[in-house]
Amino acid sequence: MAEPIILMQDVHKHFGHVHALQGVSVQVYPAEVVVVLGPSGSGKSTMLRCINHLEAIDRGRIVVDGIPLESAKNINKVRAEVGMVFQLFNLFPHLTALENVVLAQRVVRKRKSRAAEEIARDLLVKVGIPEKADSYPSQLSGGQQQRVAIARALAMQPKIMLFDEPTSALDPEMIKEVLDVMLDLAKEGMTMVVVSHEMGFARAAADRMIFMDEGIIVEEATPEDLYNNPQHERTKLFLSKILP
Amino acid sequence: MASDKVPGSQPSSLTADAAARRRGRMGMAVPWESIPWWGIIILIVGVIVGYSVLTNSYYLDALYFIFDLPWNKDSVGKSAVAETVSVAMALRPGTYTFYAEYLDEDEEVVGRSDVYMIEVPRGAPEVETEPVTTPSETPIQVETSTPTIAGIAPEGVTSVVLYDDFSGQPLRIARRMWTARGVFLTIRVTLLSFAGAMVLGLIFGLMRVSSRSPDLTIHLGRRLLIGLGLIVLILVALPDWRNPTSALMVAIVVEAIMFILPAMPYTISTLYVEVVRGVPMLVIILYMGFAVTPALRNTTDGQLDLRGLPAAIIALSFGYGAYLSEVYRAGIESIPGGQMEAARSLGMSYFQAMRHIILPQAIRVVLPPLGNDFIAMLKDSSLISVIALPEVLQSGRLWISRNFRAFEGFNSVALVYLVMTLLLSLMVRFIERKAALPGK
Numbered sequence: 001m002a003e004p005i006i007l008m009q010d011v012h013k014h015f016g017h018v019h020a021l022q023g024v025s026v027q028v029y030p031a032e033v034v035v036v037l038g039p040s041g042s043g044k045s046t047m048l049r050c051i052n053h054l055e056a057i058d059r060g061r062i063v064v065d066g067i068p069l070e071s072a073k074n075i076n077k078v079r080a081e082v083g084m085v086f087q088l089f090n091l092f093p094h095l096t097a098l099e100n101v102v103l104a105q106r107v108v109r110k111r112k113s114r115a116a117e118e119i120a121r122d123l124l125v126k127v128g129i130p131e132k133a134d135s136y137p138s139q140l141s142g143g144q145q146q147r148v149a150i151a152r153a154l155a156m157q158p159k160i161m162l163f164d165e166p167t168s169a170l171d172p173e174m175i176k177e178v179l180d181v182m183l184d185l186a187k188e189g190m191t192m193v194v195v196s197h198e199m200g201f202a203r204a205a206a207d208r209m210i211f212m213d214e215g216i217i218v219e220e221a222t223p224e225d226l227y228n229n230p231q232h233e234r235t236k237l238f239l240s241k242i243l244p
Numbered sequence: 245m246a247s248d249k250v251p252g253s254q255p256s257s258l259t260a261d262a263a264a265r266r267r268g269r270m271g272m273a274v275p276w277e278s279i280p281w282w283g284i285i286i287l288i289v290g291v292i293v294g295y296s297v298l299t300n301s302y303y304l305d306a307l308y309f310i311f312d313l314p315w316n317k318d319s320v321g322k323s324a325v326a327e328t329v330s331v332a333m334a335l336r337p338g339t340y341t342f343y344a345e346y347l348d349e350d351e352e353v354v355g356r357s358d359v360y361m362i363e364v365p366r367g368a369p370e371v372e373t374e375p376v377t378t379p380s381e382t383p384i385q386v387e388t389s390t391p392t393i394a395g396i397a398p399e400g401v402t403s404v405v406l407y408d409d410f411s412g413q414p415l416r417i418a419r420r421m422w423t424a425r426g427v428f429l430t431i432r433v434t435l436l437s438f439a440g441a442m443v444l445g446l447i448f449g450l451m452r453v454s455s456r457s458p459d460l461t462i463h464l465g466r467r468l469l470i471g472l473g474l475i476v477l478i479l480v481a482l483p484d485w486r487n488p489t490s491a492l493m494v495a496i497v498v499e500a501i502m503f504i505l506p507a508m509p510y511t512i513s514t515l516y517v518e519v520v521r522g523v524p525m526l527v528i529i530l531y532m533g534f535a536v537t538p539a540l541r542n543t544t545d546g547q548l549d550l551r552g553l554p555a556a557i558i559a560l561s562f563g564y565g566a567y568l569s570e571v572y573r574a575g576i577e578s579i580p581g582g583q584m585e586a587a588r589s590l591g592m593s594y595f596q597a598m599r600h601i602i603l604p605q606a607i608r609v610v611l612p613p614l615g616n617d618f619i620a621m622l623k624d625s626s627l628i629s630v631i632a633l634p635e636v637l638q639s640g641r642l643w644i645s646r647n648f649r650a651f652e653g654f655n656s657v658a659l660v661y662l663v664m665t666l667l668l669s670l671m672v673r674f675i676e677r678k679a680a681l682p683g684k
Contacts, residue, residue: 052589054585054588054589076591076593077591079588079589079590079591080590080591082589083589083590084586084589086582086585086586088582090580090582090583090585090586091586092583092586092587092601092605093605093681094604094605094608094681103600103601104587104590104591104592107592107596107600108590108591108592108596136681136682138681138682139682149586152590153589153590156590156591
């Protein structure tokens with residue numbers, strides 16, 4: 001297999017007295033889709049946020065696309081290559097949907113307005129809401145907002161996409177429209193790390209699943225194996241609670 | 245009434261009743277409920293002011309003085325001999341219209357002369373020449389920038405005031421208004437000081453939201469090396485300090501400052517806010533006007549002269565910057581952390597995220613308190629009268645000391661401030677409405 005595009009080695013992270021990550025080591029290869037699940041407070045979001053250095057790590061080593069995450073210069077370089085989608089969308093409320101997708105292209109990628117706008121319109125078509133280009137986030141439904149957020153991240157043409165519980169703040173009928181966009185992305189060969197409990201998505205798209213608890217990786221397996229034949233007691237206990 | 249316009253609907257008996265009752269009492273229907281709050285205030289103030297002004301001519305005189313009217317002419321010279329008047333200040337090249345006003349021994353205007361149009365050519369020297377004696381409606385060229393005008397005054401005139409009349413020249417009228425004392429000086433001071441305070445406040449506000457527990461080890465080697473360079477520079481510049489004790493002290497102080505440098509922005513900003521906020525505005529203005537300005541003038545041999553307006557603007561900006569920096573800080577801290585995270589995760593630097601994401605949202609949040617401070621500053625600009633700047637209050641007091649009419653004088657001053665602050669309130673509301681996002 002090729003070089004891993006994300007490499008985490010023995011990563012530790014403390015929040016005050018809480019030891020959120022207790023030596024996590026993960027490798028993600030290009031075009032791989034990894035779904036992370038685990039109970040709340042298990043460190044899954046923290047792990048994701050460490051990959052693009054929204055959280056500084058206390059110990060260990062993270063290399064993204066061959067760039068070690070150490071100095072400030074590398075961090076901005078890495079962040080431009082790694083798209084992130086948040087649980088609460090975090091759209092910029094003072095900008096329209098189109099401007100949300102355009103802004104970072106112009107500021108970070110230094111693209112001309114017209115080129116950036118063309119890319120943005122294409123991406124809004126791709127996520128299925130071209131008609132909402134001039135709406136403000138407050139005028140969009142949750143599902144539409146999350147799709148704009150995905151378009152915003154894709155506009156930077158990232159090599160990796162991180163999803164932090166992208167559907168858990170959505171009404172049930174809106175979850176599908178967001179998952180469909182994510183499935184399309186997975187089929188196109190995007191490298192994705194997804195924190196999510198959506199079993200349907202995991203079964204359809206995940207190459208590998210990671211189960212985390214109390215800051216450590218408990219089990220790694222294919223979706224089939226993890227759902228049907230979990231090895232660890234904690235995994236079994238957790239799955240028995242979330243599976244119907 | 246809206247319900248009357250809907251075809252086929254019955255007019256509500258309640259509203260019809262109320263309208264009839266109103267008509268009965270007042271003789272006509274007054275739509276009280278559709279008059280805005282400021283309309284009512286203006287109505288009340290208008291009635292009081294209208295009554296006062298109509299029954300007491302001192303009000304008009306005081307307001308005339310406070311507005312520094314007229315704006316279409318300047319008095320440029322006065323003569324007691326009633327024959328010739330020289331223009332006191334050098335004129336720029338151009339065409340001027342002069343006329344003389346005749347005063348009797350009580351300083352009352354008893355008449356005016358014909359107009360003298362004069363053209364001052366480019367490069368005319370500041371010399372005395374033959375006086376212009378004939379009134380003319382077409383320009384007469386003179387070879388001086390301080391011309392003299394002569395004529396025979398009528399019987400009973402004891403002095404003559406020469407006026408430069410620029411009624412038809414909007415640019416000169418605008419310049420005259422901009423430099424007028426009274427109301428326009430207050431507006432000028434407030435606008436310039438508030439602009440200064442907004443810039444200062446933004447800088448110190450940003451410094452105050454910077455990290456409180458910064459990483460003191462970042463670029464440590466580089467910083468200590470720069471400190472070493474500074475120590476050498478200081479010792480080269482100040483030979484007196486080239487002894488072991490002094491050199492050691494310099495080294496310790498410089499390196500200590502370089503070490504805590506990453507923590508400096510927050511510390512400096514907090515120091516500024518706490519100190520300036522704790523000192524009365526009046527003290528800051530007096531300090532600036534009577535301590536700092538003379539000191540700067542002395543140490544620079546008169547090169548740096550901040551007397552008058554600059555001192556006032558610096559003092560007000562500096563004082564209000566402290567309040568505004570806290571306003572900005574509140575605005576910035578009110579924006580959810582997710583916004584900064586989203587911007588940073590797109591690869592923006594801290595300052596790009598501030599400029600494009602955080603500040604545009606924070607400004608909308610702080611518009612009401614900013615407007616509040618703007619109005620407060622307009623009123624506090626009256627404090628600069630203590631360094632002898634003739635703004636509204638100082639003009640009013642000057643008028644009172646000449647006319648001995650304290651009620652009329654202070655009422656006029658209060659009225660002028662009230663009208664200005666009401667207009668500002670309206671402007672702030674308008675800006676808030678314009679800046680509001682849809683759906684908010």
